Amino acid sequence: MRAISCIAVNVFRESVRDRVPYNLVVFAVLLIASSFFLGQLTAGQDVKIIKDLGLAATSVFGLFIAIFIGIGLVSKEVERRSIYSLLSKPISRPQLVLGKYAGLVLTLAVNVAVMTVAQFAVLAYLTWTSDPAIQSAWDAPGIDPALLKAIALIFVELMLITAVAVFFSTFSTPLLSAALTFGLYLVGHFNADLRNFEVAVNSRTAAWIARGLYHVLPDLSAFDVKTQVVHGLPVPAGYLALTMGYGGLYIALLLLTATFIFSRRDFK
Amino acid sequence: MTGTSAAAAHSTPGVSAFVYGLAAAAIMAAAIGAQIARDRIYQQRERDTERILYVRSGEAAKRITLDFDALAADVYWIRAIQHYGGDRLVGARAHKYELLYPLLDLTTTLDPYFTIAYRFGAIFLSEPAPGGPGRPDQAIGLLQKGLIAQPTKWQYFHDVAFVHYWHLRDFKTAAQWFQRAADQPDSPNWLRPLAAGMLTAGNDRASARILWTQILASDQEWLRKTAARSLQQLDTLDVIDQLQAVVRRFPPPPGAPYSWDDYVRRGILRMVPFDTTNTPFDIDPASGTITVSTASSLYPMPSLPS
Numbered sequence: 001m002r003a004i005s006c007i008a009v010n011v012f013r014e015s016v017r018d019r020v021p022y023n024l025v026v027f028a029v030l031l032i033a034s035s036f037f038l039g040q041l042t043a044g045q046d047v048k049i050i051k052d053l054g055l056a057a058t059s060v061f062g063l064f065i066a067i068f069i070g071i072g073l074v075s076k077e078v079e080r081r082s083i084y085s086l087l088s089k090p091i092s093r094p095q096l097v098l099g100k101y102a103g104l105v106l107t108l109a110v111n112v113a114v115m116t117v118a119q120f121a122v123l124a125y126l127t128w129t130s131d132p133a134i135q136s137a138w139d140a141p142g143i144d145p146a147l148l149k150a151i152a153l154i155f156v157e158l159m160l161i162t163a164v165a166v167f168f169s170t171f172s173t174p175l176l177s178a179a180l181t182f183g184l185y186l187v188g189h190f191n192a193d194l195r196n197f198e199v200a201v202n203s204r205t206a207a208w209i210a211r212g213l214y215h216v217l218p219d220l221s222a223f224d225v226k227t228q229v230v231h232g233l234p235v236p237a238g239y240l241a242l243t244m245g246y247g248g249l250y251i252a253l254l255l256l257t258a259t260f261i262f263s264r265r266d267f268k
Numbered sequence: 269m270t271g272t273s274a275a276a277a278h279s280t281p282g283v284s285a286f287v288y289g290l291a292a293a294a295i296m297a298a299a300i301g302a303q304i305a306r307d308r309i310y311q312q313r314e315r316d317t318e319r320i321l322y323v324r325s326g327e328a329a330k331r332i333t334l335d336f337d338a339l340a341a342d343v344y345w346i347r348a349i350q351h352y353g354g355d356r357l358v359g360a361r362a363h364k365y366e367l368l369y370p371l372l373d374l375t376t377t378l379d380p381y382f383t384i385a386y387r388f389g390a391i392f393l394s395e396p397a398p399g400g401p402g403r404p405d406q407a408i409g410l411l412q413k414g415l416i417a418q419p420t421k422w423q424y425f426h427d428v429a430f431v432h433y434w435h436l437r438d439f440k441t442a443a444q445w446f447q448r449a450a451d452q453p454d455s456p457n458w459l460r461p462l463a464a465g466m467l468t469a470g471n472d473r474a475s476a477r478i479l480w481t482q483i484l485a486s487d488q489e490w491l492r493k494t495a496a497r498s499l500q501q502l503d504t505l506d507v508i509d510q511l512q513a514v515v516r517r518f519p520p521p522p523g524a525p526y527s528w529d530d531y532v533r534r535g536i537l538r539m540v541p542f543d544t545t546n547t548p549f550d551i552d553p554a555s556g557t558i559t560v561s562t563a564s565s566l567y568p569m570p571s572l573p574s
Binding site: 048055 | 350
């Protein structure tokens with residue numbers, strides 16, 4: 001456990017050295033600037049749009065970090081040959097993979113946390129400057145704790161994408177890993193359509209295959225509750241728990257497979 | 269290296285940096301000049317490009333935008349506002365507001381809970397030219413789509429009723445929709461008497477005043493402006509009724525045309541009458557019918573008997 005945490009902290013430090021936190025500045029500027037301009041353009045929908053923009057930006061910036069750092073976590077060590085010196089230390093291969101993964105998740109957690117604080121700060125400002133009569137017409141309060149539900153699911157989705165990137169990174173080149181991870185991200189968002197495939201095709205076999213793929217591929221659309229949260233619609237705690245549980249299990253499966261592949265890999 | 273040559277060695281990069289800076293500024297200025305010239309020459313072409321809607325299928329847009337459908341809905345909403353505002357500001361143009369319905373349809377498919385997009389559509393899609401495309405059928409279609417997403421939203425029932433009442437003049441159907449709005453949870457208590465009043469009195473200004481006064485209390489500025497204009501129109505209809513009575517009571521001498529100057533000269537009116545936008549009323553020389561001038565911002569007027 002100590003070895004995993006040491007590797008994780010080092011991955012986090014490396015991401016700070018790689019200027020990953022710069023995207024936080026971009027995020028904050030984007031939100032603050034938009035809050036001033038959107039009010040003029042959106043016919044009174046500024047709070048909704050700030051929430052949509054904030055949640056989407058959290059998701060996009062996180063996705064870029066997850067993919068572009070995740071794909072290089074293991075493969076970079078192999079390319080640089082620093083893997084030899086790493087593995088000569090008292091670190092097992094599964095510990096290395098898990099440590100790298102935990103480090104990137106830590107980076108993502110810090111990013112998501114800072115973005116959340118920035119978003120709530122902008123929303124607090126908007127709430128403070130808006131007339132109570134206007135506030136009463138909002139679908140949901142400006143400072144709405146329910147936003148945390150959407151952010152929590154975005155974070156679990158990012159953890160899952162990171163696990164996919166690390167998984168591909170253990171046996172593929174960075175470019176191919178990026179393409180595969182992004183491909184799986186796209187497939188994951190169309191996945192829900194496979195569930196109802198029998199409505200579109202007559203073939204029972206094709207419908208069964210589609211249903212099988214629906215269960216095997218990651219179902220990423222389930223992590224999207226942004227619309228419900230922004231409009232103040234209920235997101236049941238049971239739904240949150242089941243989706244997070246599904247995400248956790250899928251991550252565990254990916255990391256297990258990644259450590260298995262990496263443990264059997266020959267670096268000669 | 270001597271002191272002089274060392275100084276020269278230091279000053280040369282400074283001078284070249286200045287020259288580079290100057291050159292960069294000149295190139296930037298030239299680029300901006302070219303951009304301004306292009307915008308002036310090809311202004312119309314740019315406007316035509318802006319009026320193209322590449323994705324018209326809401327379902328396709330929903331798939332293309334992945335997780336970001338709500339944000340895409342915001343983008344289409346802003347585009348709908350710009351499209352409506354732009355067409356309202358410019359003069360006569362063929363196919364005015366032709367993208368308003370597709371833009372609102374896309375917005376509401378991407379985000380089915382975007383309440384204000386449905387309500388905006390209800391008011392402005394049904395507005396006759398020059399204020400809108402005059403398509404109450406599209407307005408009702410959009411609101412019925414909203415009712416699929418939120419079947420108990422009393423505001424959508426109310427807006428369907430409003431379109432039937434104000435634009436289609438179908439008071440019986442309007443009363444039925446007001447009644448259905450009143451049946452929804454959290455609906456305001458003024459809906460039920462309004463529905464009953466409409467069933468009995470039908471086409472009257474009192475009901476219109478109640479409706480527009482409710483809309484005047486909206487949190488949306490553009491709705492308040494529309495309500496204020498409509499209330500002004502109702503007041504103007506009252507003024508026209510009073511003027512019409514005067515004109516009928518004191519007709520011009522046989523063979524002479526109806527004219528405001530004649531009424532002022534005869535001392536029946538102190539001055540030429542103006543509407544609330546300071547535009548003189550029109551009077552038909554042959555029949556004496558008084559109408560709002562086409563130059564007035566109140567034109568076209570609704571037709572509601574007192």
